[in-house]
Amino acid sequence: MTSSIDAHVRLDTHPIHPSAVTAVLAGTQAHVAQLGLEAADWTAVADNVLVLVRIDREEPYWAKDAAKHLSAEGIAVEITPRLQEAMDEEWTWANYPMPWCTRSEIREVSNQAQKIHDDIHHGQLLIRAHAHDGHTTVAVGTYLHRGGKSVYLHGEDHLRQIADTFDSPAQALLAFEKIHAAEMRPGPAPLTDTERAATEARSGFDVTAAKTEPSRPEPDTVPVYLADAGDHDALLDAFLDAHGEFEKWRTWSDETTHAIHESQTLRIERVHETPAHETAWTVAAYETPVSDRMWVLTATGATPAPVLEELLNHLADGDGWDTVIGAPVDEKMVTAATQPLSDAGWKHTVDGRWMRWTSPTGDAGIQFDAFTAQHPSQNLATWTVWAGADPERPAWTLTASPHTPSSLLADLSESLVHGTATRSPQTAGREPTKKFAVTSPTAQTVTSSLAASRRR
Numbered sequence: 253m254t255s256s257i258d259a260h261v262r263l264d265t266h267p268i269h270p271s272a273v274t275a276v277l278a279g280t281q282a283h284v285a286q287l288g289l290e291a292a293d294w295t296a297v298a299d300n301v302l303v304l305v306r307i308d309r310e311e312p313y314w315a316k317d318a319a320k321h322l323s324a325e326g327i328a329v330e331i332t333p334r335l336q337e338a339m340d341e342e343w344t345w346a347n348y349p350m351p352w353c354t355r356s357e358i359r360e361v362s363n364q365a366q367k368i369h370d371d372i373h374h375g376q377l378l379i380r381a382h383a384h385d386g387h388t389t390v391a392v393g394t395y396l397h398r399g400g401k402s403v404y405l406h407g408e409d410h411l412r413q414i415a416d417t418f419d420s421p422a423q424a425l426l427a428f429e430k431i432h433a434a435e436m437r438p439g440p441a442p443l444t445d446t447e448r449a450a451t452e453a454r455s456g457f458d459v460t461a462a463k464t465e466p467s468r469p470e471p472d473t474v475p476v477y478l479a480d481a482g483d484h485d486a487l488l489d490a491f492l493d494a495h496g497e498f499e500k501w502r503t504w505s506d507e508t509t510h511a512i513h514e515s516q517t518l519r520i521e522r523v524h525e526t527p528a529h530e531t532a533w534t535v536a537a538y539e540t541p542v543s544d545r546m547w548v549l550t551a552t553g554a555t556p557a558p559v560l561e562e563l564l565n566h567l568a569d570g571d572g573w574d575t576v577i578g579a580p581v582d583e584k585m586v587t588a589a590t591q592p593l594s595d596a597g598w599k600h601t602v603d604g605r606w607m608r609w610t611s612p613t614g615d616a617g618i619q620f621d622a623f624t625a626q627h628p629s630q631n632l633a634t635w636t637v638w639a640g641a642d643p644e645r646p647a648w649t650l651t652a653s654p655h656t657p658s659s660l661l662a663d664l665s666e667s668l669v670h671g672t673a674t675r676s677p678q679t680a681g682r683e684p685t686k687k688f689a690v691t692s693p694t695a696q697t698v699t700s701s702l703a704a705s706r707r708r
Contacts, residue, residue: 482557
């Protein structure tokens with residue numbers, strides 16, 4: 253459609269808040285677009301810059317709705333690719349307390365909760381008292397419009413609802429006190445984490461970052477294990493888009509995403525906003541949907557995206573997570589898993605229960621614990637993949653239990669040896685590393701270490 257109003261709106265994801273949306277306006281009639289957006293509960297944070305922040309994580313949906321209305325008015329709208337991906341995403345709250353609701357009904361419940369939140373935020377709903385009923389927050393308040401109606405509120409964030417109405421504030425307070433006298437406190441409850449994040453999103457970012465994209469220096473090409481962590485969430489989204497046999501679920505708090513194979517025997521857990529050194533990914537495989545784990549693998553938040561991509565691609569390759577339950581971990585399995593390292597001349601050492609393969613530059617390696625390998629039923633961390641200054645100070649780690657398929661570990665080994673990726677110049681410097689002489693493992697050293705472990 254040809255624009256009939258001299259206004260241009262660029263919609264993009266918020267630079268800090270994970271689901272919020274920014275709008276940057278331009279043109280001699282930009283004020284027309286701003287009036288329309290403000291009427292739809294967008295907040296102006298600077299000249300010609302607005303944000304849409306909600307407590308139900310539905311900003312992309314409502315931004316898409318706003319874009320449609322702006323376009324219908326003859327206003328040019330540009331949507332960045334990353335926001336378009338969020339708009340096209342379909343997801344479901346895991347463990348939603350109203351499982352009988354359809355996706356559209358869930359969105360309607362959330363929208364009603366959003367309206368209550370907005371009325372409180374704009375001072376149109378005065379909260380007189382609150383309490384905790386043992387499960388969630390409840391409150392009583394009075395609208396300063398709608399004829400001064402008083403309401404009893406139940407729930408928090410996107411689950412808050414009007415549970416009852418009263419003709420007067422006194423009537424509402426008496427009824428509230430009768431039920432919650434012991435826990436009753438004056439005024440509104442402390443902000444939830446979601447409400448606090450929404451407040452920060454409206455004011456806590458650099459407006460210039462929303463207007464222009466800063467130029468970036470050319471990245472360096474490095475071994476895959478030294479690459480940037482990248483965007484783990486985007487990696488998971490791309491994987492799910494390409495593999496329809498996996499279904500996406502989110503926890504109600506939106507802190508964790510689960511990707512579950514249609515067979516229910518492979519489950520991937522992604523914990524968002526995890527510190528670099530803590531577990532951000534957990535992959536678990538099961539013989540049947542109700543059996544114990546066959547094997548489990550974890551990766552920390554700083555694990556390079558290309559390493560995780562290799563892992564996910566292997567899992568999507570047919571039955572890439574199958575293994576043989578009950579079979580002992582022997583030298584053949586260990587040799588198969590590490591053959592690419594041996595072929596590439598990675599240094600092999602044996603130290604008691606530990607077998608290690610280290611890169612020639614000493615900045616990456618794989619460690620095998622022969623002792624824990626003899627206790628496969630416990631799913632202990634038997635394999636450790638690391639990169640960084642040394643094994644004691646790794647930049648990232650990936651661990652795997654005894655029965656993790658040797659084909660998967662071999663693929664990871666192959667990627668570590670031959671894969672390359674990029675890294676931002678500001679993270680390119682690393683501590684000097686030692687140079688090691690190159691030796692190759694033999695079946696005898698593997699067998700000896702396993703045998704020694706069994707004797708323990």
